[in-house]
Amino acid sequence: xxxxxxxxxxxxxxxxxxxxxxxxxxxxxxxxxxxxxxxxxxxxxxxxxxxxxxxxxxxxxxxxxxxxxxxxxxxxxxxxxxxxxxxxxxxxx
Numbered sequence: 001x002x003x004x005x006x007x008x009x010x011x012x013x014x015x016x017x018x019x020x021x022x023x024x025x026x027x028x029x030x031x032x033x034x035x036x037x038x039x040x041x042x043x044x045x046x047x048x049x050x051x052x053x054x055x056x057x058x059x060x061x062x063x064x065x066x067x068x069x070x071x072x073x074x075x076x077x078x079x080x081x082x083x084x085x086x087x088x089x090x091x092x093x
Contacts (some may be wrong), residue, residue, distance in 0.1 A: 001052045004081055006031060008056045012044065018063035020044075027079030031057070042071040 003026060012020045012033045015051030023041070029078075033042045048069075050060035061069070 003028070003031070003046050003049075005055055006057065007055070010057055012059065014022045014059050014061055014066065015050060016065040020059065020063070020066065021046045023057065027075070027076070028081050030079050032047055040072050042066070043074050044071055 006026045008022065008025060010023045012023060012031070014020055018034075021033040021039060023031050024034045025032040029046055030043045031046070033044050035042070036047060043047050044059065047063060048059050049057055051058040
């Protein structure tokens with residue numbers, strides 16, 4: 001599944017089954033996850049996505065590892081989602 005296929009509102013859980021929150025926004029390299037009224041917004045990199053099952057995104061980290069990631073800081077560069085066809089120059093070979 002491509003990151004462009006993820007949708008706001010989908011659940012995000014850690015690899016030990018703990019709920020992290022719901023997708024608020026999808027970028028090219030990050031998903032913005034909001035956990036609720038008293039939870040911080042997290043900017044989860046696509047490299048942390050282990051699996052997508054239905055409308056649930058499973059991360060490849062345990063809940064206890066989240067605080068050490070630095071994901072509370074927004075990306076430094078714009079992360080606008082690109083939904084057009086991939087150019088050959090953008091492909092990982």
